[in-house]
Amino acid sequence: MxxxxxxxxxxxxxxxxxxxxxxxxxxxxxxxxxxxxxxxxxxxxxxxNTLARSLSTRKSLSIGLIVPSITNPIFAESTLGIQDCANNFGYTVLLGDTDYDFKKEAMLINALNERRVEGLIITTSSVSNPYLKKFKDEDFPVVFIYNTTFSEDFHFVTIDNFKSAYEIIKYLIELGHKRIGMIAGYFDISDRSYARWQGYAQCLKDHGIPQDDSLVVQESFTAPAGKEAMKYLLKMSKPPTAVFCSNDFLAIGAMSAVYEKGLKIPDDISICGFDNMELSSHIYPPLTTVDQPAYEMGYRAMEILMRVMAGEVTVPQHIFLDYKLIIRNSCSTLNLFTKGRKHEEKRF
Amino acid sequence: MxxxxxxxxxxxxxxxxxxxxxxxxxxxxxxxxxxxxxxxxxxxxxxxNTLARSLSTRKSLSIGLIVPSITNPIFAESTLGIQDCANNFGYTVLLGDTDYDFKKEAMLINALNERRVEGLIITTSSVSNPYLKKFKDEDFPVVFIYNTTFSEDFHFVTIDNFKSAYEIIKYLIELGHKRIGMIAGYFDISDRSYARWQGYAQCLKDHGIPQDDSLVVQESFTAPAGKEAMKYLLKMSKPPTAVFCSNDFLAIGAMSAVYEKGLKIPDDISICGFDNMELSSHIYPPLTTVDQPAYEMGYRAMEILMRVMAGEVTVPQHIFLDYKLIIRNSCSTLNLFTKGRKHEEKRF
DNA sequence: TTTATAATTGTAAACGTTTACAGTAAACGT
DNA sequence: ACGTTTACTGTAAACGTTTACAATTATAAA
Missing domain, CATH: 1.10.260.40 (lambda repressor-like DNA-binding domains)
Incomplete structure (x- = not known):
């Protein structure tokens, strides 16, 4: 022994x-x-003894992965992709969960550094943090995933959050909706959520629909939060006829608020989400959403990280993966008459 | 630098x-x-440099965690509990995902050993594997979570899968159901699923209900699998009036199969799950299920592991956490008349 | 044979820490 | 002033590998 x-x-x-x-x-x-x-x-x-090898060779054969919430299947899937790819190269991945807390994020980065990870894959919750500059200065191998805010200096792989949101809102508009709400993740914590809001706002603008800020509510990325937000929206004197949620969790929570009020989806109100997690196709009604290739997101990021660590790549890689609007049954064409009546009935 | x-x-x-x-x-x-x-x-x-410290002190200040599927929120939650507890003690956790593959599991254990983890928390997919004996022989600190098959030699923290399943089946029987199906995770991969089946079988027996093996189908723990299984069940000449799924994923998949057939839950068929993941309360109808304290499961396991590693504890710790039957709206009393009619209508 | 070359093996320093032990300086008691 | 304790600091070996270099042995060429 x-x-x-x-x-x-x-x-x-x-x-x-x-x-x-x-x-x-x-x-x-x-x-x-x-x-x-x-x-x-x-x-x-x-x-x-890997530790001794690492000390001697000054290579830890490990990389760090930092996600906001491993409980979110999107990130869990990406983790799998990263791990699979890393293992192919003989690398181990050290996982950290920040819970969307950038203080925790900084601590994790430090802990990973002390463990001498050779690179980092991260979806950061605080796009404008000091250590980001540090990565750049020391040109430490980092690739961001999901984040959308670093256009210049960093490697990242993501989808176009702006365009995808724009597209789903356009779909809603084409269904006849004009009063479109949004339940968003907190902007200061999720640049993706912000980008999706921008897409939402731009699309409304482009279609001559006046923006009503009271229709967008920021929340944490959970079903209960989505439910609360939806309750709030439903209590408005003029509730939205459709609402876009920046995440499927929020959408499912929102749906449950609708049911509790005795309303029907999509007849009374249309709801769509974002992420296309596996469950979203199985709930009732199946959720209209936009698909992100989560596993591939991780896999690709790891591939790039390997090349960066090997010094094969120096110019910032900016990979936009394909997203896809998944139209299912949670959104329908606006029927002004029914909607108006039903809402009034319920309200008083 | x-x-x-x-x-x-x-x-x-x-x-x-x-x-x-x-x-x-x-x-x-x-x-x-x-x-x-x-x-x-x-x-x-x-x-x-943590690595150098570890070499010098022969303590890595890290433990390994091996889960079957990080994509399952139950395991993700437990991971959080483990990490929080570990961090309190200055420990890092190295995570591995086996995808229910015991070959992968063995490889992961080896990889973690090479990294000199001081202990292991694991929910194994192959209860009777050689390396388990090895843990015992070398008395390497291991604590199992979720597994239920090791009554004697090992530390574990879990819930009583048999009793909880028994209880939910009893509930179904009290609602008047006699023809109760089960969609189970593969027994050879999940001892929990097997224990739940045993609870199911025993409860039927205790209530004088003859067992019909054609009503229990084994599948992987995913929503699509649950859907397929349910389709199969619905195609039977005498379909069950209620089905117990050994996991909420399976249940949600099953529900979607029911909807696709144009049937209603719980009016036409009752469905219940297991795990009580967060989403299960937000879907329609809210899912009846049994709650497992996933976060606590992890936290407690880590606490025990710490004490084992410190040598404070040597006799096998057997912790059974409280489960809880969560009754929501996916199961209802059997209405023989309606059920019979509807099924016949659909079948021909 | 003998020599040159290739294949195989050994020696010892290095990686970045910790820690037992020894040493030195300061502070204390008398 | 002295010896003694206390506080602080330094020396050097150890942790388990890798690896440049040297040494040895085997093989091929002459």
């Missing part, structure tokens, strides 16, 4: 160097000795 | 030992020198 290269060497009657060699370049050691070493390893119950 | 304790020492004009001391036991070094060292650290951009 707990045997080292030294023990193996003694047992096999060779030097520690050759033991090291049978581990790292077996072809350079004579077959016979290689085999005695191998059996010596078995017998002594040797297990390799 | 990349400065070491040695650089700091030189810069501050002290020995590396004192630098180490200001890091580990600042109170033992004179205030003045401490401060010069501290500023030297700043100036040289020193960042601590």
């Amino acid at each position: 707990g045997s080292t290269i030294k023990d193996v060497a003694r047992l096999a009657g060779v030097s520690i160097a050759t033991v090291s060699r049978v581990i790292n370049s077996p072809e350079t050691v004579k077959k016979e000795t290689r085999e005695t070493v191998l059996t010596a390893m078995k017998e002594s119950g040797y297990t390799y | 990349g400065s070491t304790i040695k650089d700091v020492a030189r810069l501050a004009g002290v020995s590396i030992a004192t630098v180490s001391r200001v890091i580990n036991s600042p109170e033992t070094v004179k205030k003045e020198t401490r401060e010069t060292v501290l500023t030297a650290m700043k100036e040289s951009g020193y960042t601590y």
Whole structure:
């Protein structure tokens, strides 16, 4: 138990160097000795010490991953993609969850540095933080995922949050909706949510629909929050006829608020989300949303990170993956008559 | 950049030992020198090297966590609990996802050993694997979560899967159901699913309801799988009037199959799940399920692991956390007349 | 054979810490 | 002033690897 290269060497009657060699370049050691070493390893119950290797080679063969919430299947999926890719290269990924707290984020980055990760994949909750500059200065390998705010200096892989939001709002408008609300994740915590709002706002503007700020409410990215937000929206004197949620969690929460009021989706109100998590196609009614390729997002990011770490790539990589509007049954054409009546009935 | 304790020492004009001391036991070094060292650290951009510490002290201050699927919010939640607790003790957690593949599981365990984790929290997908014996023999600190099959030798924290399943089936029976199906996760991969099935079977037996094996179908733990399974069940000549799913994912998938057939929940068929993930209360209809305290599961497991690693505890800890039957609106009393009619209408 | 070359192995320093031990300086008691 | 304790600091070995270099042995060429 707990045997080292030294023990193996003694047992096999060779030097520690050759033991090291049978581990790292077996072809350079004579077959016979290689085999005695191998059996010596078995017998002594040797297990390799990655830590010592890292110290000696100054390569940890590990990268850090920082996500806002591993509980969100989008990030969980990406994690899988990252891990799969990393493993292909013999790398381990060290995961940290920030809970959308940038203080925690900074601490995690520090912890990962102390563990000598060779690179970082991160979706940051605070796009304008000091350590970002530091990454740049020390040109430490970092690739951002999901974030959309760094156009210039950094590597990132993401989707076009602005355009995708624009597109889904356009779809809503084409269905006849004019009074369109938005339940957004907090802008200061999620640049994606902000970008989606921008798409929302621009699209309204382009279609001559006046913007009503009281129709957009910021919340945390959870179903309960979506529910609360929707309750608020439904209580308005002139509630929206459709609402765009910047996340499927919010959308599902919003839907439940609608049901609790005894209204129907999409007949009485249209709701759409963002992310297309697996569950969203199975709920009732199936949720209209925009699909992000979460697994691929992670995989691609890791690929790029590998190339950056290898020094093969120096100019900032800006990858926009394809998103896709997924039209299901949670949005319908506006029927002014019904909507008006129903709402009034309910309100008084 | 990349400065070491040695650089700091030189810069501050002290020995590396004192630098180490200001890091580990600042109170033992004179205030003045401490401060010069501290500023030297700043100036040289020193960042601590955990790897070297680990090598020297033979403590990695890290533990491994192995889950079947981080994409499942239950495991994600537990991960959070584990991480929070671990951080309180200055420990880092290294996460691995097995995708319910025990081959992958073995590889992960090995990888974690090479990284010299001091302990392991795991929900294993193969309860009867050789390395489990190894843990025992080498008495390596391991605590299992969610697994229910190790009554004797190991530490674990879980809920009583048998009893909880028994209870929810009893509830169904009290509602008048006799033809109760089950959509289960694969037994060979999930001992929990198997235990739940046992609870299901025992409860039927205790209530004099004959068991019909064609009513229980094993699947992977996903919504699409649940949907397929439900489709199969609905196609039977005598479909169940209620079905118990061993996971909320499966339940939600099952529900969508029901809707697609034009049937209503719970009027035409009752469905219940297991886990009580956050979303389950927000879907329509809100899902009847059993709640597992996922976060606490992780937190408690980590607490125990700490005590085991510290040698404070040697007799196997067997912790059963409280589960809770959560009755919502996806199950209703059996109405023989309606059910019969509707099914017949649909079938022909 | 002998020599040159290739294949195989060993020696020892290095990676960045911690820590037992020894040393020195300051403070205290008398 | 002295010895003694206390506070602080330095020296050097150790943790388990890798790797440049040297040394040895085997092989091929002459």
